[in-house]
Amino acid sequence: MIEQPQxxxxxxxKDETPNVKTFFFEFTGHYDPGQFIMVWIPLNDEKPFTLSxxxxxxxxxxxxxxxxxxxTLHAKKIGDQIGIRGPYGKGYGLSEKSVTTCIVGGGIGMASIACLADRQENATFIQGARTVTELLFRHRFKEMKLCTDDGSLGYKGxxxxxxxxxxxxxxYQKIYACGPEKMLHKIFELCSEHHxxxxVSVERYIKCGxxxxxxxxxxxxxxxxDGPVFNKEDLRNMPDFGKTAITKSGSRVSL
Amino acid sequence: MNGKMAGISLSVNLCNIRLSNPTVLASGILGTTRALLKRVADNGAGAVTIKSVSKEQREGHKNPTVITYEAGMLNAVGYSNPGVDAARSEFYNLEDIGAPVIASIIGTCTDDFVEVAEGLSESGFSAIEIPLSCPHTPGFGLLSGQGTPEATYEIISAVRRKTNLPIFVKISPNVPEITTIAKAAEDAGASAITAVNSMGPGMIINIESKKPVLGFKVGGVTGDALRPIAVRCVYDIYKAIKIPVIGVGGISTGRHAIEMIMAGAAAIGIGTGVYTRGIDVFSKVCAEMKQWLMENGYNNINDIVGIAHD
Known part of the structure; x- marks a missing residue:
């Protein structure tokens, strides 16, 4: 395999919210929800994104x-080109239909978990955002339970x-989540407590991919x-999860 | 592993550091955190090297920083690192890693090298590696003239005066006569030569976008493309100096490692091989080396060091 952008x-x-856009392009090949691709803008930079x-x-x-x-990406128009390579990493493992599951997306973490929600049958789907205007995919997932920090729509909290x-x-026998790491860590603790x-999908600064x-x-x-998706047993052996992260320079910062 | 293979020794003594086997994690690969060093040691590395540390924190070049092509890899990470003070807190209790840990230090001037070496002197590193040969980071290595015999002598002598740890000097294949650099390092008090750093730099252009792919446009070339050059460099250096050579460049199999050791390497570095064969490349290479030694009637890796020479 050759790791270079195509x-x-x-x-x-598609304009999703005032600050969020979805960019569509042709993509063939196998993809597991939760895997990511590296998106390249020549002479600018390259960043990881999951397919939403x-x-x-x-x-x-x-x-x-x-x-x-x-x-720069938001300024792109239909017909413009971007480079992509991947998909990389280990995605979410789909559960049998008989397993009662719940999918939780927080903020832009919704992008990572939307394709899982498309494929996972028989799941409760929760989305959280700070406020109503930041909620994503409301027409795509009509049964979704919504929460907002300010209570502007749905559950307040x-x-x-x-x-x-x-x-x-x-x-619930299985919970999937993507969002801010503090949220993920609380969900991990909740799942540990309730067996x-x-x-969950963990985010860090990615270079090679x-x-x-x-x-x-x-x-x-x-x-x-090894990730970005890790299960409860993996996370138990990852003391940095929810606590510290390595930045672009390699410095360790508290989350 | 069968009984016969169990009797084959891969252990080597490198500048009085005991390595359970000659594989060394090359600098710049996975050496960003203590936890990753431990994981590499758990995967069979005989020694591990941290990602190079400078006096101040550096963000490095923009992505893409590492890409591959048909014959190897190009990288221009640009020496991103947290700086010496943060590195000191990251790399602690190194005796628990399970393999000797080598510090890699960089600087833009002689005083920086000395300062970083002193800053890491109490951390429990087994040796200090000094690359004077990076082909793609302004201010460092080849782009600031550190790869000449004179600069090599000056920097290595200065660090030698300030530390008792073994010093490995990592040199570039991009010179007409590599032995002059190796000799200058030896004369300055180096304990071993790490040969070689990445070659080039090279460039890959994406023809659809008509632009170079790497964020820094150019990057050091490693992997299979580098191996024959690295083997030749190690062969030449082994003849020219008395201190040991750590052979690095395109090694991903036991046969590659055996070849490099026959050229004269006392130990071998693995970098790009982590990509081609996975993080357990170290244990794979060791098993393959043992297999070859057994099939060829050797029971000690040290018996074939430099055997390719007349």
């Missing part, structure tokens, strides 16, 4: 405008608060190749 044409762009849509041979990435790279209530009523299996540079370390696990 140029693809942006064939559609797959429909036949068209895939999409859902991008929050946050820094220089995403600002965090996804963790809602999940805690739902665990009391339903007998529920879980898989194929397990050689060591930049995305989390307690000896390489997010890019």
């Amino acid at each position: 140029m693809v044409k942006i064939c559609n762009i 849509y797959i429909n036949g041979n068209i895939a999409g990435i859902t991008v929050l405008r946050r820094g220089d790279f995403t600002k 965090t996804t963790v608060d809602l999940l805690r209530e739902l665990i009391g009523k339903h007998n 529920i299996d879980c898989e 194929f397990g050689i540079c060591g930049q995305c370390d989390c307690s000896g696990q390489r997010i890019c190749i």
Whole structure:
């Protein structure tokens, strides 16, 4: 295999929220929900994104405008090209239909978990955002339970608060989550307490994407190749999870 | 492993450091955290090297920083590292790693090298590696003239005066006569030569976007493409100096390792091989070396060091 970007044409762009857009392009090959691709803008930078849509041979990435790279990406038009390589990493493991599951997405973490929600049958789906205008994919997943920190729509509170209530009523056997690491860590603790299996997607600064540079370390696990999705047993042996992260320079910072 | 293979010794003594086998994690690969060093040691490495540390924190080059092609890999990470003070807190209790740990230090001037070496002197490293040969980071290595015999002598002498640890000097294959650099390092008090750093730099252009792929446009070339050059360099250096040579460049199998050792390497570095064969490349290479030694009537790896020479 050759780890180099291939140029693809942006064939559609969808405004999801004032700060979030989805870019669609042709994509063929096997993809497990939760895996990521590296997206390259020549002479600018390259960043990891999970595919948030797959429909036949068209895939999409859902991008929050946050820094220089995403600002440049947001300025792209239909017909412009971006480079992609991958997919990389280990995605979510789908559960049998008979398993009662709950999928939790927080903020832009929704992008990672949307394709799982497409494929996982018989799952409760919770989305949390700070406020109503930041909620994603409301028409795509009509049954989704919504929470907002400010109570502007749905449950007032965090996804963790809602999940805690739902665990009391339903007998979830498996919980999937992607979102801010503090949220993921609380869900991991909740699952440990209630003996529920879980898989969460962990984010770090990615450089190579194929397990050689060591930049995305989390307690000896390489997010890019050993993850980004880890289960409860993996996370138990990752003391850095929820606590510290390695930045672009290799400095360790508290989360 | 059968009984016969169990009797074959891969252990080597490198500058009075005992390595359970000659495989060494090359600098710049996975050496960012203590936890990763431990994992590499658990996967069979005889010694591990940290990612190079400078006086101040560095973000390095923009992505893409590492890409591969048909014959190997190109990288221009640009010496991202947290700086010497943060590195000191990251790399602690090194005796629990399970293999000797080598510090790699970089600087933009002689005083920086000395300062970083002193900054890491109490951390329990088994040796200090000094690369004077990076082909793709302004201010360091080849791009700041550190690869000449004169600069090599000056930097290594200065660090030698300040530390009792073994010093490995990592040199570039991009010179017409590599032995002059190796000799300058030896004369300055180096304990071993690490040969070689990546070659080039090289460039890969994406023809659809019509732009170089690497963020820094150019990057050091490693992997299979580098191996014959590295073997020749080690062969030449082994003849020219008395201190040991650590052979690095394109080694991903036991046969590659045996070849490098026959050229004169006392130990062998593995970098790109972590990509081609996985993080357990170290134990794989060791098993393959043992197999070859057994099939060829040897029971000690040290018996074939430099055997390719007349």
